[in-house]
Amino acid sequence: MSGILDSVNQRTQLVGQNRLELLLFRLNGRQRFGINVFKVREVLQCPPLTSMPKLNALVRGVAHIRGQTISVIDLSMATGGKRIEDIKSAFIIIAEYNRSVQGFLVGSVERIINTNWDAIMPPPQGTGRASYLTAVTEVENELIEILDVEKILNEISPLNTDVSDEVASDIDVGESADKIIFIADDSSVARNQVKKALTALGLQIEMAKNGQEALDRLKEIAAETGDVTDKVGVLVSDIEMPEMDGYTLTAEIKNTPELQKLNVVLHTSLSGVFNQAMVQKVGADDFIAKFHPDELATAVQKWLKQQ
Template identity: 60%
Template sequence: MAGVLDSVNQRTQLVGQNRLELLLFRLRGKQIYGINVFKVKEVLQCPKLTLLPQRHPVVRGVAHVRGGTIPIMDMGMATGQQGIPTEEIPECFVIITEYNRKTQGFLVSGVERIVNLNWGDMQPPPKGAGPNSYLTAVTRIEDTLIEIIDVEKILAEVAPTRDTVAAEFIDEDVRESVKDKSVLVVDDSSVARRQIVHCMQAVGLKVVTKNNGREALEYLESLVADGSDIRDHLSLMISDVEMPEMDGYTLTTLCKGNPQLQNMFIMLHTSLSGVFNKAMVAKVGADDFMAKFSPDELAQRINEIIRDEPRSE
């Protein structure tokens, strides 16, 4: 166990070609779940929890960790399963993560190990899982099914954030100029896609969505199969980084290496806010990046991109 904890604490980023590392953990039962090590700040034995009045049932309390106070959420309860009994909490573990500019801990029964995989080994959840599933992907390791939790969905339910754009960030001139233009939004989280779609619609853009990099690349290649310019079809692409089958880094690299797609403006939009690898973004040739999720900041930046866009006339 100490080796696993030390390994997590030392890792803040993974540089590779379409690869990721997963921290495997258990809730109450035999099923194994995974979370990207890139989003993990620390793993520790559950510290003493302080109860909060009128807290969300999923929040089992707050903990004081390294000079700060963070909420501790029961991962099992958050995904509709049975929560950890109060008397067992001291024997459990907390995975401290950073998502969407916020730090929070997730209470789990046990931590297993770290595995290194290719995003190509990750598959979308089965269609039968339904729209309310808390999974973004599944994979198999040594004949064991690993389920990847949609943490953004959990956070949106436990601590909802505003996804509407404030009036002062809506530019009517931009809305008029993009009324016939589209943006491609690529994200494996249904919650994240919905948030970005609302924001882009407020800006005035039509929106096409894809669930992962491979779907997006196939769509882009189909648009230019007739020899047309990608900018005749899309104003820009906004892509997540972590996605099954093909991640955002690889998608960007392949687009920038394709003469028919290389002129498309690409923004990487990720919940990896605290450890976001700027050097990696530059290496793959992305035009911009932004940490999730501020609708006003995103709208303001898209307005700037549209205003700076070269005019074809």
């Protein structure tokens, strides 16, 4: 087990080209889940948890780790399952999402697997936990479920999606006001957060659930006019998506003549270290950590004006 934990801690800086590394874990049952290693700061045996008044029922307590107080969320309870009872033998995955650090209580941690984004697929319809999944993949003939962590976090502590009055009053996209802002994100919560922030500014929105769906639709739009920027002003894309990630989507756009003028803003819940060299390599125009509506609105205005 110590080898697994050491490996996680050493590899959190790594971003692959259309490649994904998943840390596999279990909650209460046999089902295995995965979390992107790039989001993980460290994994450790669950330390003593301190109860605090008025905590959300899904938060089992707080842990004091390396001088920082971290809320610990029971992932089993958060996805509609039973609480993890044996905390002493459980583990905490310390991860960074949306500019904050959280601890996720899990029953056990297994190993890291390497796979490609095109092997990560949208979740099947009709499964009981489907509303908490962003993707699935298969490992050794077993389905691995990838949780929509942004949805879980938003249910516990909803993010403000309103653009401030000060920023809203300064937004002026001029002649580009009638152009579509295209959003690509596998999390329904994240898509709706972006949509709410930008539609409040009077902007038109179109959305896709992953990079492949976004690319296909952008090519359809381009086929109507010859250049996608005749109709689309800016693409706001997540990086981590099933079938095709945001890096690959950006590279495809910049290498396709009828799409390459489109400004791409990469928008990800990873809010710490990210691979700036990778962002530059694929030709993205901007990078914004989720989720700050004022920063998003300002960036969209900036790139609309440069169309």
